[in-house]
Amino acid sequence: MRVWMLRRLLQIVPTVLMITFVVFVMMQSIPGDPVVALLGDAYTEEDAIKVREAYGLDQPVLVQYFIWLGKLVRGDWGASILTGRPVLNDVLVRLPVTLELIVLSMAVALAIAIPASIIGALRQNTWADYTATSVAMVGVSIPEFFIGVLLLLLFSFGLGGLLPSSGWVYLPGTCPTMVCGVSFWGNLQHVLMPALALGVGRAALLTRLLRASMLEVVRSEYVTTARAKGLAERPVVLKHAFKNALIPTVTVMGLQVGFLIGGAIVVETLFAMPGLGTFGIDAIIARDYQQVQGFALITAFAFVIINLLVDLTYTFLDPRIRYA
Amino acid sequence: MATPISGGSGSVREVELPRVAGVAWPTRAARSETPFAQGVRRLRRSTTALFGVAIVAVLILVAVFADVLAPESPTASDQTQTFAVPSWEHPLGTDQLGRDMLSRVIHGTRISLLVGVSSVLLALFVGVPLGMIAGYHGGRVDTVVMRTMDLILAFPIYLLAIILMVMFTPTAGLIGTMKVTGAIAIVRIPIYARLVRGSVLSIKEKEYIEACRALGLRTPWILFRHVLPNCLAPIIVTTTLGIATSIIVEATLSFLGLGTQPPTPSWGWDLKANVAFIQANAWLSLFPGLAIFVTVLGFNLFGDGLRDALDPRLK
Numbered sequence: 001m002r003v004w005m006l007r008r009l010l011q012i013v014p015t016v017l018m019i020t021f022v023v024f025v026m027m028q029s030i031p032g033d034p035v036v037a038l039l040g041d042a043y044t045e046e047d048a049i050k051v052r053e054a055y056g057l058d059q060p061v062l063v064q065y066f067i068w069l070g071k072l073v074r075g076d077w078g079a080s081i082l083t084g085r086p087v088l089n090d091v092l093v094r095l096p097v098t099l100e101l102i103v104l105s106m107a108v109a110l111a112i113a114i115p116a117s118i119i120g121a122l123r124q125n126t127w128a129d130y131t132a133t134s135v136a137m138v139g140v141s142i143p144e145f146f147i148g149v150l151l152l153l154l155f156s157f158g159l160g161g162l163l164p165s166s167g168w169v170y171l172p173g174t175c176p177t178m179v180c181g182v183s184f185w186g187n188l189q190h191v192l193m194p195a196l197a198l199g200v201g202r203a204a205l206l207t208r209l210l211r212a213s214m215l216e217v218v219r220s221e222y223v224t225t226a227r228a229k230g231l232a233e234r235p236v237v238l239k240h241a242f243k244n245a246l247i248p249t250v251t252v253m254g255l256q257v258g259f260l261i262g263g264a265i266v267v268e269t270l271f272a273m274p275g276l277g278t279f280g281i282d283a284i285i286a287r288d289y290q291q292v293q294g295f296a297l298i299t300a301f302a303f304v305i306i307n308l309l310v311d312l313t314y315t316f317l318d319p320r321i322r323y324a
Numbered sequence: 325m326a327t328p329i330s331g332g333s334g335s336v337r338e339v340e341l342p343r344v345a346g347v348a349w350p351t352r353a354a355r356s357e358t359p360f361a362q363g364v365r366r367l368r369r370s371t372t373a374l375f376g377v378a379i380v381a382v383l384i385l386v387a388v389f390a391d392v393l394a395p396e397s398p399t400a401s402d403q404t405q406t407f408a409v410p411s412w413e414h415p416l417g418t419d420q421l422g423r424d425m426l427s428r429v430i431h432g433t434r435i436s437l438l439v440g441v442s443s444v445l446l447a448l449f450v451g452v453p454l455g456m457i458a459g460y461h462g463g464r465v466d467t468v469v470m471r472t473m474d475l476i477l478a479f480p481i482y483l484l485a486i487i488l489m490v491m492f493t494p495t496a497g498l499i500g501t502m503k504v505t506g507a508i509a510i511v512r513i514p515i516y517a518r519l520v521r522g523s524v525l526s527i528k529e530k531e532y533i534e535a536c537r538a539l540g541l542r543t544p545w546i547l548f549r550h551v552l553p554n555c556l557a558p559i560i561v562t563t564t565l566g567i568a569t570s571i572i573v574e575a576t577l578s579f580l581g582l583g584t585q586p587p588t589p590s591w592g593w594d595l596k597a598n599v600a601f602i603q604a605n606a607w608l609s610l611f612p613g614l615a616i617f618v619t620v621l622g623f624n625l626f627g628d629g630l631r632d633a634l635d636p637r638l639k
Contacts, residue, residue, distance in 0.1 A: 030490060030491050141617055141620040141624050146617060149613055153602065157606070258479070261480040281580060285581075300478075
């Protein structure tokens with residue numbers, strides 16, 4: 001197991017390197033460069049050359065990538081071309097916002113999906129099951145931003161401004177500057193709608209997957225055996241059936257991370273949240289190469305780590321699965 | 325070694341079987357129905373699937389006859405009629421440029437369906453042959469193809485799609501639509517390559533393929549005539565559900581300002597543009613959003629129905 005962990009952790013390195021390299025090459029292949037955006041319309045070619053030299057933009061792409069990598073291993077993520085701020089600082093400031101959004105949205109998703117799928121599977125073809133499956137079907141068909149718009153209409157504008165439509169209030173202890181709103185209650189108000197917008201779609205998908213695998217599992221012989229030996233319904237469902245039904249679901253959830261990142265970008269844009277999603281999309285559109293690299297690095301890393309966690313979850317869900 | 329059977333179609337031809345006195349070969353009608361007919365019969369039994377088919381059919385009609393159905397041009401702005409509330413003249417109201425929202429929603433169907441269907445077909449036409457070749461040949465070909473596919477899959481899908489769109493620089497009109505189609509197709513190619521490769525790996529070990537090879541049939545013929553039809557069911561299901569996903573990806577890219585550019589009407593873009601005025605003019609964001617929802621729902625219902633009908637194992 002320890003060897004396996006070590007090997008998996010080592011595999012992270014080439015994957016992350018590859019993703020950041022491809023992103024680097026792709027970003028650099030876009031015609032024009034951010035220098036024009038930095039200098040504004042009235043600039044001389046000499047100025048532009050000077051700035052390009054200062055940021056190493058006159059070097060070949062491959063050289064630039066290795067310069068970036070060389071700095072990275074020394075803990076320097078580079079500085080934004082447009083603002084001059086260190087990329088690592090920006091990423092660290094914005095990471096907690098996105099983490100909070102994603103963790104809460106997953107919590108929302110699980111809180112809805114687990115009971116809905118269990119009820120759906122145990123009472124197959126009853127009105128409760130039909131309701132759960134129909135709502136889930138609707139849920140997987142609505143894009144996150146439309147759920148967000150509906151929530152905005154309901155809670156921000158419909159119910160007399162019950163929840164704020166945009167912006168952010170930091171959790172105590174996470175405020176990056178001296179001048180930001182800090183309170184638990186304010187934070188909750190700001191994160192509630194984005195977390196719901198992102199979580200509802202995941203909940204629908206999870207419900208469908210879990211219900212399908214639960215249906216398969218509850219018909220298996222060991223569940224009949226568990227019932228036959230007089231076990232109460234609750235441990236039968238939760239310990240025997242549900243745990244095994246989770247295995248295929250966990251796989252799909254791992255594959256869904258790519259969509260979750262897209263969802264975070266969209267939801268953060270809609271609710272104007274200062275998270276990594278808005279950071280990434282702004283950087284890509286402004287072609288701030290260093291910021292894009294920072295974003296690609298942290299996304300690739302998250303992607304790989306989550307997939308590693310998925311593999312580790314298998315061993316917990318099914319002790320027969322062992323990694324040597 | 326399997327016995328070679330003459331005839332190229334993989335099924336046994338009746339003429340080559342020895343006749344037994346008193347035993348008649350069943351007529352065509354009496355034989356068991358083809359898998360396709362079986363699938364259609366199962367699909368017709370499912371109300372939800374038929375509902376999905378109906379939605380998709382209506383949407384295709386709306387897209388084809390958009391010019392006839394839309395009361396006005398989707399790009400004609402009337403500055404005296406900005407932010408008109410829904411009325412008989414403008415059933416869905418007008419936007420900040422005084423453009424008729426109903427006409428924009430109707431014309432938006434074209435972009436949505438065009439991108440959704442063509443990106444999936446493009447991914448299909450590239451991914452399926454790649455997967456078949458990789459799976460059938462194995463060895464180095466397999467390694468090269470599948471590592472390339474893994475490279476694309478290693479990316480979070482939206483990160484890749486967004487960067488591709490920035491690379492292509494989004495524009496309006498048909499060219500702009502083709503760029504979005506291309507970006508989404510690239511992201512989706514590995515899905516088909518993997519799916520098909522997996523099926524081919526098991527199919528190529530079957531005896532009827534060995535029989536084909538023993539008959540000296542050419543590899544492309546074996547692949548398309550004998551291997552492909554046998555992995556069609558999961559491909560069809562994935563394609564239908566894939567259209568739904570592609571439509572959501574298109575709407576999301578448009579929402580982020582990276583889809584087909586205005587003045588070409590696109591649901592995602594219209595929704596985003598009108599979010600700014602949502603407080604006073606809620607309906608403006610509502611209709612493009614509803615349109616996306618109904619379209620995706622249609623393809624999802626249809627795809628679900630197809631899955632149950634064609635491949636019960638996939639349930």
